[in-house]
Amino acid sequence: MEYRFTPQGVCSTQIIVEVEEGVIKRLTVENGCHGNLQGISKLVEGMKVEDVIKRLEGIDCRERGTSCPDQIAKGLKKLITII
Numbered sequence: 001m002e003y004r005f006t007p008q009g010v011c012s013t014q015i016i017v018e019v020e021e022g023v024i025k026r027l028t029v030e031n032g033c034h035g036n037l038q039g040i041s042k043l044v045e046g047m048k049v050e051d052v053i054k055r056l057e058g059i060d061c062r063e064r065g066t067s068c069p070d071q072i073a074k075g076l077k078k079l080i081t082i083i
Contacts, residue, residue: 003082005075009066012037015075022049032068040069049076 005015012032018025024044029037044052053073061067066074 003075003079005071005078007068007071007075009064010061010068010071012068012071015072017072017076017079019049019079023047024049024052027072029068029072037068040072044072049080053077053080 001020002016002018005017007013007015010032012029014030016026016028016030018027024047027041027044029041040056044056053076056069057073057077059067059069059073061070
């Protein structure tokens with residue numbers, strides 16, 4: 001199933017994730033640092049949602065208190081309550 005999140009406090013404008021049986025099948029982040037976000041997307045594909053949250057949660061970008069990876073983790077945490 002595909003889910004969409006709107007990140008807060010970062011350059012990216014939308015996070016789209018496809019999850020099957022608790023595993024990320026596809027992750028797309030619109031806008032933001034294109035190369036870095038493509039890399040993160042490829043790295044998390046095939047991982048369990050819980051493992052991605054553990055790895056990405058709390059990463060800070062330029063003292064903003066959050067980052068695109070942190071926003072991915074926050075979106076996935078909300079997703080866990082839905083599925």
